[in-house]
Amino acid sequence: MKTDETCYDSLRLENQLCFPLYAAAKEVVKKYNPFLSEIALTYTQYIAMMVLWDKQEISVKELGEYLFLDSGTLTPLLKALEKKGFVTRQRSESDERVLIVKITDEGMKLREKAVLIPQQVGSCVKIDEDEANELYRILYKILGGLKND
Amino acid sequence: MKTDETCYDSLRLENQLCFPLYAAAKEVVKKYNPFLSEIALTYTQYIAMMVLWDKQEISVKELGEYLFLDSGTLTPLLKALEKKGFVTRQRSESDERVLIVKITDEGMKLREKAVLIPQQVGSCVKIDEDEANELYRILYKILGGLKND
């Protein structure tokens, strides 16, 4: 019998579910950087642009709900995108508390350059299609479950 | 037939695997904060302590390999843990390039307070045991696959 203190097994790194989640997210996001640097975007800017490519126009609040980010992260990020000419930021006329983000023509044009990125990064993630689908399903189940706390 | 530009479907947020991975990791780590703040640790400090609770003594390099973190992250983190009295940092005598991190008695004592945390956070992640096992397996498969690039 081992003399290890098994009452602390729950605190071993290899028994954590959160740790591989944390590490895998970090490592996969890192794989985007060589491709994203070619179009002058960071990963967070890229997912914000994804929403804008789809919607063209959105409030900071609603964008934050899509991305699970708050204005403390989004404000400097959107200012950076504005500086690069990919978006404009202006207050809503009907409610001046609301800041509306709109994609520019320049921003829409960026989509053509970005279209190959998902496939390029996807090839780094060496899992089967079934596993990818299962992972996707479980991750959204976790995200859904966390919201109601 | 819809007039949407389906050639850009790969760039829709809901078609990404990386995004829910990124968001779920972030949101789950956030769930640790109320518990970790009671023992004056951040999440990253907590996973570093996990390795130290297990090994008592380790080089910065080896610690970084366990955690997927480099010295740029670990150096300030370990200095913070040293300041709180949980670790000591000293150069190896045999090779002065190597910095050895050792856990203190104070640091070991912290484990007793931390032992309930995995269960407390686990209850926030509302997935079955089977799903948790499957998620764990797929995440480590991804991490393993990324290393050989």
Added chain:
DNA sequence: TACAATTTAATTATACACAATTAAAGTTAC
């Protein structure tokens, strides 16, 4: 022996990320 290459950690610069607070504008209740 020398000297180039490697290894290791620290440093610097940039960019998220979140908690807490602030400020402004709207909404509700009385």
Added chain:
DNA sequence: GTAACTTTAATTGTGTATAATTAAATTGTA
């Protein structure tokens, strides 16, 4: 109608993270 509350975004402060560079020590090789 106005005071209290709520909503929205910005600001501030702290703490990760990574890339690139620097510096010191060791290793390998001619």
